[in-house]
Amino acid sequence: MSWISYVIFFAVIALTLYITYWAAKQTTTASDFYTAGGSLTGWQNGMAIAGDYLSAASFLGIAGAISLNGFDGFYYSIGWLTAYLVVLFLIAEPLRNLGKFTMADMIGARFGAKKVRGAAALNTITIVMFYMLAQLVGAGALIKLLFGIEYWMAVLIVGTMMLIYVLFGGMTATSWVQIIKAVLLMLGTIIISFLVLMKFNFNFISMFEVMKTATPHGEAFLHSGVVYTDTIGLISVLIALVLGTAGLPHILMRFFTVKDAKTARSSVIYSVWIIGIFYVLTIFLGFGAAKFVGADAIIAENAAGNMAAPMLAGVLGGDALESFVAAVAFATILAVVAGLVLSGASAIAHDIYGQIFKSGNVTEKQQVAAARWASIAIGVASILLALGSEKLNVAFLVSLAFCVAASANVPTILLTIYWKKFNTTGAVASMLTGLIVALVLVAISPSVMNPVEGATLITGNPIFPYANPAIVSVPAGFLAAWIGTLVSSKRHEKDEVSYAEVRFKAETGYKELDL
Amino acid sequence: MTNQVARGKSTMDYEKLVQTEDFKGLVKRKKNFATPFVIFFFAAYFILPLLTGYTKVLESPAIGAMTWTWVYAFSMFVMVWVFTSIYMNKAKYFDDEVDKIIEKNVLK
Numbered sequence: 001m002s003w004i005s006y007v008i009f010f011a012v013i014a015l016t017l018y019i020t021y022w023a024a025k026q027t028t029t030a031s032d033f034y035t036a037g038g039s040l041t042g043w044q045n046g047m048a049i050a051g052d053y054l055s056a057a058s059f060l061g062i063a064g065a066i067s068l069n070g071f072d073g074f075y076y077s078i079g080w081l082t083a084y085l086v087v088l089f090l091i092a093e094p095l096r097n098l099g100k101f102t103m104a105d106m107i108g109a110r111f112g113a114k115k116v117r118g119a120a121a122l123n124t125i126t127i128v129m130f131y132m133l134a135q136l137v138g139a140g141a142l143i144k145l146l147f148g149i150e151y152w153m154a155v156l157i158v159g160t161m162m163l164i165y166v167l168f169g170g171m172t173a174t175s176w177v178q179i180i181k182a183v184l185l186m187l188g189t190i191i192i193s194f195l196v197l198m199k200f201n202f203n204f205i206s207m208f209e210v211m212k213t214a215t216p217h218g219e220a221f222l223h224s225g226v227v228y229t230d231t232i233g234l235i236s237v238l239i240a241l242v243l244g245t246a247g248l249p250h251i252l253m254r255f256f257t258v259k260d261a262k263t264a265r266s267s268v269i270y271s272v273w274i275i276g277i278f279y280v281l282t283i284f285l286g287f288g289a290a291k292f293v294g295a296d297a298i299i300a301e302n303a304a305g306n307m308a309a310p311m312l313a314g315v316l317g318g319d320a321l322e323s324f325v326a327a328v329a330f331a332t333i334l335a336v337v338a339g340l341v342l343s344g345a346s347a348i349a350h351d352i353y354g355q356i357f358k359s360g361n362v363t364e365k366q367q368v369a370a371a372r373w374a375s376i377a378i379g380v381a382s383i384l385l386a387l388g389s390e391k392l393n394v395a396f397l398v399s400l401a402f403c404v405a406a407s408a409n410v411p412t413i414l415l416t417i418y419w420k421k422f423n424t425t426g427a428v429a430s431m432l433t434g435l436i437v438a439l440v441l442v443a444i445s446p447s448v449m450n451p452v453e454g455a456t457l458i459t460g461n462p463i464f465p466y467a468n469p470a471i472v473s474v475p476a477g478f479l480a481a482w483i484g485t486l487v488s489s490k491r492h493e494k495d496e497v498s499y500a501e502v503r504f505k506a507e508t509g510y511k512e513l514d515l
Numbered sequence: 516m517t518n519q520v521a522r523g524k525s526t527m528d529y530e531k532l533v534q535t536e537d538f539k540g541l542v543k544r545k546k547n548f549a550t551p552f553v554i555f556f557f558a559a560y561f562i563l564p565l566l567t568g569y570t571k572v573l574e575s576p577a578i579g580a581m582t583w584t585w586v587y588a589f590s591m592f593v594m595v596w597v598f599t600s601i602y603m604n605k606a607k608y609f610d611d612e613v614d615k616i617i618e619k620n621v622l623k
Binding site: 071074075078079081082084085088089090205206208209211212222223224225228231234235238242262265266268269272273276279280498500501503504507508509510512 | 526527529530532533538541542545549552553556557560561563564565567568569573574578579580581582584585588589591592595596598599600602603606610613616617621
């Protein structure tokens, strides 16, 4: 790597540290720490959502998947964008109206029992850990490749940076890191896409003609079915993609950083445009890498294709562009892990410590201190796990996080808002069943069990046929909600708020305490 | 201390509030508006893998070498952008309704 990469890397680090310094001065209360005091505008939060959402899996992962598998890689782009319709039409506004800092707040606004909050916090921590592990392992591999430094050192660098942002700058710093990252990522992606299009003489249609013969797959590259030969397996993946987003704690948390539901709504619109344009451009990243880098070279660097985008940048724009894109990927990972640390910390400090152990009787100072300690705990735990997980497949970890989010969180979130009969037992049953079914099925799936020795964690024939179990685990989450609710419909749980109140507040955003 | 999420003794009669014609009308109009869109986008989304997995209808070229699979995929993007815009426009009317409900029934 040339001196240019060092300059760009240190520029990114210096800029984000300066922002953290500036944000630290404004971070005094728990609300500042978790939600930037609810002070973000629609476009700021829209950019931050895009920055939080477009992870290494989107940038490095999809580019690689399209370059190696053609249309099958593009399913991720379609699923992760359509997911925002679920968020916008069904969840964003009621969530903002009912919640305060966390997803558990929103469910707790109806079911006050500590076991409900506990289950929600457990799900949040599980999802955050899987997602963060994926980002850290990916970051380690990326930095190792670019700078030739050891994996463990790369993980430590990223881990330290994310902790600095969160500890000192809380949500304000995290949001601005995410906004800057969104700008850098869009810029990098647009430049590469432009160069790819130029190579195809700006003829979008003829690009497809060229791709017919550009890859080892031949014409199949342009059709569905290169990897997803089984339709049920494909549908299972698509369920996790489209529903998972609505249950990701670090994305849901972003809706509390704005002042009201109206602003939450407008931030979804901004993010949908940015994320949508980005996902359209993944076609150029993928096609370009397949054509100008070539499948053999991509696989030689990383079997999953994760290095396709930086390699393409190198081929098209030389060292300077490759360094820039690598810095973008680095910023991408930093922004996402910072958001993850924050949402994990909120589950520990706000939900478990503040609401469950202290029943909400904590001072502002105690809350902020707890949040910082929880950030350190989550950060250190994930760094330690990442250090021992160099060989884990990144895409598998991310899809697992989406599957757990879709199965364990989404049924409860939806039913809390929309189902009158839903009750405490139903909520706990749904959250735990979704979580356990998803984890158990993954543990006996082809992602974990493979007859080829050493290919996966366990050697042996997979018991469950699909790599992604959402097609079973999501219905299981809903079914458990229904059964749990039915068997306990006569029982009266204390701390349950009437559905009338929840419904009224969800629709109108009315809050008594504000009056 | 307002640290605990709003669950103090309620001073409002929510049972009565949700029974008002204004609120019932709002919920009904919202539901009538959103439901067709939600059904449509889920259907459009899951019909894609069914068509690519079980049929060959999307495999023929549509424009040049670009197959119908891609045209379908791109229309999903257009759908997302169009639906979000429609939602945004419609939501303004609901905001006004909400303001009126609060003004009339809560702040009276």
